[in-house]
Structure formats: structure tokens, C-alpha cells
Amino acid sequence: AQSVTQLGSHVSVSEGALVLLRCNYSSSVPPYLFWYVQYPNQGLQLLLKYTTGATLVKGINGFEAEFKKSETSFHLTKPSAHMSDAAEYFCAVSPGQTGNQFYFGTGTSLTVIP
Amino acid sequence: NAGVTQTPKFQVLKTGQSMTLQCAQDMNHNSMYWYRQDPGMGLRLIYYSASEGTTDKGEVPNGYNVSRLNKREFSLRLESAAPSQTSVYFCASSRLGRTEAFFGQGTRLTVV
Numbered sequence: 001a002q003s004v005t006q007l008g009s010h011v012s013v014s015e016g017a018l019v020l021l022r023c024n025y026s027s028s029v030p031p032y033l034f035w036y037v038q039y040p041n042q043g044l045q046l047l048l049k050y051t052t053g054a055t056l057v058k059g060i061n062g063f064e065a066e067f068k069k070s071e072t073s074f075h076l077t078k079p080s081a082h083m084s085d086a087a088e089y090f091c092a093v094s095p096g097q098t099g100n101q102f103y104f105g106t107g108t109s110l111t112v113i114p
Numbered sequence: 115n116a117g118v119t120q121t122p123k124f125q126v127l128k129t130g131q132s133m134t135l136q137c138a139q140d141m142n143h144n145s146m147y148w149y150r151q152d153p154g155m156g157l158r159l160i161y162y163s164a165s166e167g168t169t170d171k172g173e174v175p176n177g178y179n180v181s182r183l184n185k186r187e188f189s190l191r192l193e194s195a196a197p198s199q200t201s202v203y204f205c206a207s208s209r210l211g212r213t214e215a216f217f218g219q220g221t222r223l224t225v226v
Contacts, residue, residue: 043204
């Protein structure tokens, strides 16, 4: 079975501070991993993804995430938070079977304090 | 470049009414999905269609039916709406294989 756990449903950081959003997964096969961002009243937009190869992946808006197989983690980071980063963030896993299904975490709401 | 288009964007139903949520994608994707989003619960898969002509239940299929009309279109039907179906519904699509999903803008449904 596949599942995704996002630690912390709400995270607050000061503008300019490090952003760290945590994601742990369980998967019976090597997974594909994704981070999505959702701004108010909008759909989900892909931030970055891990498929194969380099375990540190870079995405849009200065975000990056590192796949750590031994820790079954895929934490999202950004060195310096910007006010525009305030949004809901979702981690997702795809086990890679045919006709992929995507399993989402419950989301982390990021607040950026000026 | 439209991507995934959902209609309507907002809807209010009375308990027991029926309605169909429409979804169309123009990216030639094989797979399509319907999710519902509820506060604190993330996105939960209702139904998905791996390819044209196939549909499968997801995590929360009760009270819903789907139709994969063709490769582009995937509709979600509520036969007899209940207040528990008040939610935001998202349609998504992806290519076959291990790729990302692309999402529509959502339909905010309220059942009173």
C-alpha cells in the first residue's frame, strides 16, 4: 500500500527564513514523488518531481527537494521565504503501476510573516 | 493552451438532486482522474480512468459514477446529492507511465 505523511498541517516562517516542509512516504515499489502547490481558489500546480537519477531535484520558484530512500522522505526546502510562497503544499507519490494513481498527503499550509 | 478544463466552477444543489461535473483535457493524455478535496484530508481519489474505455474505483467512490466519454472527456455524476458530498472537486490527467498529473481549476460544490 502507498501512503504519504506530511508532518505539520500549518507552518509559519518569517520572510527571508528557510522553508522546510516535511514529507514521508511508504511504497511497495520505488516511487515517483511530487510536490504540488495550491494558491487560494486555484488548482494544483507542479513544483517539482523525482523520477529517477539525481536525488536532489530543483523546481520552480527556488524550491528543491531531496529523495532519501533510507529515510523514505522527500522534504521540500527553500533557502529564503518570500511572501508569495504563502500557499498550501501537497506531497504526492505514484507507485508507477500502469495507469498511475497518485496518493496525496493531507497538505501543509505555509504562512510567511513579514 | 487550455490544459484541463472543468465545468461548472461553482454549483449549489439541494439534497437529492443530481448533476454531472464535466472535465476535458487537450493534452492527449491517456489517464484521467477525479479527486475531492476536503479540509484537513488532502485530495482523495474518487475514480480514475487509466485509458479510454476503462474506469476504476478509487478511495471514495460511493455516491458517484463516472463516464469516460472519449479520450478527452471524463465526467463525474452525482445521482442523488448528499450534504456529505459538499467539497471541491478536481479533475486531473496524465500520460501513461510515471509522470505528473495536471489539474483543472476545480468545482466548488455545496449540497444543502
